[in-house]
Amino acid sequence: MQKKRLFLLDAYALIFRGYYAFIKNPRINSKGLNTSAILGFMNSLLEVIKKERPDHLAVAFDKGGSVERTEMFQAYKAHREETPEAIRLAIPYIWEILQALHIPILVKEGFEADDIIGTLAKKAEKQGYLVYMVTPDKDFAQLVSENIFMYRPSRSGNDAEIWGVPEVQEKFGVQTPEQVIDFLGMMGDTADNIPGLPGVGEKTAKKLLADFGSLENLLSNTHKLKGKLRENIENNAELGILSKKLARIILDVPVEFNERDFEISNPDMEQVTKIFEDLEFRQLLQNLIKTYQNATEQTQAIQTDLFGGESLSERKNIQNTPHFYQLVDTPIALKILLQNLLTQSEVCFDTETTDLDSLQAELVGIAFSWHQGKGYYLPLPENPAQTQEILQDFKIFFENEQITKVGQNLKYDIKVLANYGIEVKGNLFDTMVAHYLINPDMRHNMDVLSQTYLNYSPIPIENLIGKKGSGQLSMRWVALEDQKEYAVEDADITWQLKDLFREKLQQTHTASLYTDLEAPLIRVLAKMELEGIALNTDFLKTLSVTLDEDISTLENAIFALAGETFNLASPKQLGDILFEKLKIADKPKKTKTGQYATSEAILSDFAEHHPIVAQILEWRQLQKLKSTYVDALPLEVNPKTGRVHTTYMQTVAATGRLSSNNPNLQNIPIRTPRGQQIRKAFVARDKNHVLLAADYSQIELRIIASLSQEPNMIKAFNQGEDIHRATASQVFGVPIDEVTREQRSHAKTVNFGIIYGVSAFGLSNQTELSRSESKQLIDTYYATYPNLRGYINKQIAFAQEHGYVETILGRRRYLPDIHSKNQVVRSAAERNAVNAPIQGSAADIIKIAMIRIQNRLEKENFQTKMLLQVHDELVFDVPKSELEAVKKAIQSEMENAYSLTVPLVVDLGEGDNWLEAH
Structure with missing residues (x-):
């Protein structure tokens, strides 16, 4: 008979691991709650349930720390920083979820989760169970036996690891798992502040264990050791014994193993759904449903008890929501649709195509909607000539400047239609871009927006064409009725989101930022992406x-x-x-x-x-x-x-910067001679053209000077001085014409470091200066530019009061961690409070310039094409015949894009390739 299995989860170890797994890209929902810790923990829990189908399972939490260990050693875990605020806020949610899932929660005042798990593992083993301790914590290896295992959940794409006796022997170099206690006693554990023996690291501990077998035997035979190692161990014998006691997991916690209390049972799906929807865990909720459905089927439980009825039906979908979607597949229907379109002031449209690459995509159909719950689908034939003929009739609609075009990711649709000779005119309302301004830290795809704001689950594309891969179908092969329902639903949802987001743009004071900047930029980026840039492949x-x-x-x-x-x-x-x-x-x-x-x-x-x-x-x-x-x-x-056609992503970087992919042309190296050769491969269209590079000079420092109103900086910029040389002159107290290259380099490092909150430690790492010299340089710098310190403090105070900071155009960067009690997390938020308005304002200014330049190029009928944007630089393909006129126009538009206290300066360069032009 197969043994029953018990899985015991180490809650805090999994919660902390989940939190830090997302530390560079935290999961923030629309309410501003950091859900990283909850999501990370739930991923681990569901992984165990899905993959292992446990019979019995429980989750153990610490409560009050280990009284016994603290009495032995007051410094035990005393060095740990305060728990990050996001984790503290996550714990009640996790408890609530576990209770709704009917998963037992184990906690005992004065004991750690390690001790609770250890005690229960040994008791369950005696009752014939196989026990799996689910944790990344190596300390548990001491408990491993023929029936007790460590289960380390998957991470970074790697499979979960299960450690039995052989794995522990190999990992720690021990004969038996019990020797792990000696191993930890010898080398200590910085995570728990267990001191160990001085000078004994992992390698030495393994060797000592191999030679002596235990800590006690080592201490009885120190005469066999030599030199400093012998001296360290003999002088710290008591510390070693103490460390071993601290490392030993307690196995007599007053808890009992009653197998019925640990059985997997049916969750309260109504309550789980409520919690997950509150947290905006849409995908995770679907994963949980599938996981429990599969587990239930395997154990032959009654599925309808778990998932029948209306447990999830509070969320709307196409099955339970009245709608009227019509197919436009006759000449008369087509004519009526066009007539109706031309009478509207706003219309949402959505293209269905054969490819995500707009240059390769063929149109399959177009959906239209301008009333909630209603819409039309115009299927297009596979024959290109026939499609072109139909689209010619609709050109009058798309190119009507009086009709606002609504969509989700309109840049893609604009590019697809451009391939058919249609220019989308009129105002644009792109729900993806609008939401990026409303909540820049959230995802902006339509499924997320629909579920979050409309409580509606759209038809998954996988239902029509299958999952990504070689077996995925083309939309062309999907039944017409299914195409219609899917496509019009998208247009209908986007139409509904439009009104919500218009209101939210007003509420967040970002409506003008959308109307004047982000919306016009959509067309500019579409043109750049369609244009592409020439590449000298022979050179490469x-x-x-x-x-x-x-x-x-x-x-x-x-x-x-x-x-x-x-x-x-x-x-x-x-x-x-x-x-x-x-x-x-x-x-x-x-x-x-x-x-x-x-x-x-x-x-x-x-x-x-x-x-x-x-x-x-x-x-x-x-x-x-x-x-x-x-x-x-x-x-x-x-x-x-x-040509090479990159895609600019307008809704990714929270600062407002554009990013580039497929390929990423913003990361082409420039700092090393070999890296510069890559730029040489990007060339002008032909011998009658040149590439022109226009680069803002030190725009972020100019923004700092303007925002801080620092008089010495303003003076240097207004007099056209080299700001780094001027800074070095002030800081080092030498005439500006006597500043050395080294002094200028140090000043430059500090100037740019201010944006990122450079410390004495950071500056010393970037230069050959000592830490004390770096501190002195920074102190002198702030004394030279006193308003900078005031600006930094002002930004942090604003963020603390409002929860966000703003760029010069009102772009918001929300900082939910600005009040965190964890110093590391709070400091990062404070640095963002200073940095985001500077980086974001620079992004705003170059976006203004791009729009102005494109408008001027078109107005004056220049043949010049804008090709690339690389942060502070723009690259153009220019006919030689109009080079001088275009240079003046571009420089003028860029330098007059926004009025700061100091002038904006643009450096221009030209050449047959990007390297020559830069």
């Missing part, structure tokens, strides 16, 4: 061969220095060479998997320790250049146009 092929030769030369040099050949791309082999064989560091850092850390940041610190390090860093740089750019860019050339 030659460069690839050269890089291959350089890489091979570097590899031979590295292998000579290492004394052997190895796989340079293997972090493990590289780490062994550097730290085991060449010993370039006394105490090298390791990753969580136990390998030596060999990241660029780590290796850069050792560049002066051994010549091999600089060679390795250069090898990596060349490999990245070759794989990411030199070999990859030719594959991005569109076969129809022979």
Whole structure:
């Protein structure tokens, strides 16, 4: 008979892990709640239920810490920072969810979750259970036996790990799992502030255990040790014994294992749904439903008890919502539709196509809606000529400037229709872009918006064409009735969102930002993306061969220095060479998997320790250049146009900056000579054209000067001085014409560092200055520019009062962590309070310039095309015959885009390729 299985989850370990997994991209819902910790924990819980189908399960929480360990050692866990506010707010939600799922919650005053789990694991084992301790915490390895396992949930795409006795033996280098307690006692545990034996790290602890078997045996045989190690261990024997006691998991917590109390039972789906909808966990709710449905089917429970009736039907969908969607498939119907369209002041439309790439896409149909619950679908034939003929009739609608066009991601639709010779005119209301201004930290896809604001679940596209992959169908092959329902539903939903978002734009005072900036920018970006840029692929092929030769030369040099050949791309082999064989560091850092850390940041610190390090860093740089750019860019050339067409994402960066992908042309390297060669591959259209680059000079510093009203900075900019040289002159107390290159470099680092809250520690890492010298430089800097400190304090105070900061045009960056009691989290929010208005204002200004330039190019009938935007730089394809006139026009529009206290200055350059122009 198969043994029953009990899964015991270590709540806080999983909650903290989930929170920090999203730390760079926290999950913030429309209410401003950081849901990262809840989402991370629930992902781990559902993974266990889905994959393992447990018979019995419970979740253990700490309460009040370990009284016994604190009595032994007052400093136990005393160094830990206060729990992040987002986690503290998450705990009640997690408890509520677990209660709704009818999952037992285990807690005992004065004991840690480790002790509760350990005690129950041993008791359940005696009752014939297989026990799985679900946690990433290595301390639990001491409890592993033939029937008790560690279950480490999946992370970063890796599968879950299950540690039995062999895995623990291999991981810790022990004979039995019980020796893990000795291992932890010897080396200590910084996470719990367990001191361990001085000078004993992981490697030494493994060796000592192999030689002596236990901490006590080691302490009885220290005469067999030598030198400093013997001295450290003999002088700290009591500390070692204490550390072992602290590391031992308590196994006599007063808790009982009654198997019926731990059985998986039917959840209260009505309550679960209510909580998840409040948290805006739409996808997670669907995952949970599927998980429990499958689990229920496997255990032959009655599915309708769990999911029947109306447990989820509070959310509307196409099945339970009255609607009237009509197919326009006859000449008379087509004529009536067109007549109706031309009488409207606003119409929502949505294209259905065969491809997400607008340059490759063929139109399958177009949906229209201008009343809630009503809409029309115009299917288009596969024959291009017939489609073109039908679209010609509708050109009068799309190009009518009096009719506002409503849509979701209109840039795509505009580009698709442009391929058929149709220009979409009139005002634009794009719900995706509007919502980006309303709540920039949320996702903006239509399904999320519909579920969040309309409580409506749209038809998933997978229902029509299947999941992504080689088996996915084309929309062309979907039944016409299904096309109609899906397409018109999208237009109907978008139409309804439009009114809601118009009101919210007013409420957040971002309506003019949408109308005057983001909406007009949609067309500008569409034109740029359609235009693309020419690429010299022959040049890149030659460069690839050269890089291959350089890489091979570097590899031979590295292998000579290492004394052997190895796989340079293997972090493990590289780490062994550097730290085991060449010993370039006394105490090298390791990753969580136990390998030596060999990241660029780590290796850069050792560049002066051994010549091999600089060679390795250069090898990596060349490999990245070759794989990411030199070999990859030719594959991005569109076969129809022979040009590279990037896509600009208008709704991604919360600061307001544009981002670029497929390919990302904003990351083309420029700082190294080899990296600059990549730009050389981007060329003008032909010999009668040149590329023109127009770059704002130090725009962020000019914005700082204007926003802070710092007189010394304003004076330097207004007099046309080199701001870094002027700063160095002020800070170092030397005449401006005597400033050295080194002094200017330090001043430049501080100038730009102010935007990101540079510290003495950070400045010393970026320069050769000591930390004290860096602190003195920063103090002198603020004394020279006193208004900057006032500006920084003012921004933080504003954020604390309002919960957001604004750019010069009123773009908001919400900062929910500005009041966090966790210093690290709060400090990050404070840096954003200073940085976001500066970066965001720079983004606003260049967007204004792009719109003004495009309007002027069209008004004056220039043939010049705007091709690229790379943060503060714009790149144009210019006929040589109009170069001088265009240069004046572009410089004028950019420098007059916005009026600051200091002038905006634009540097212009031209050439046959981007490198020459920059």
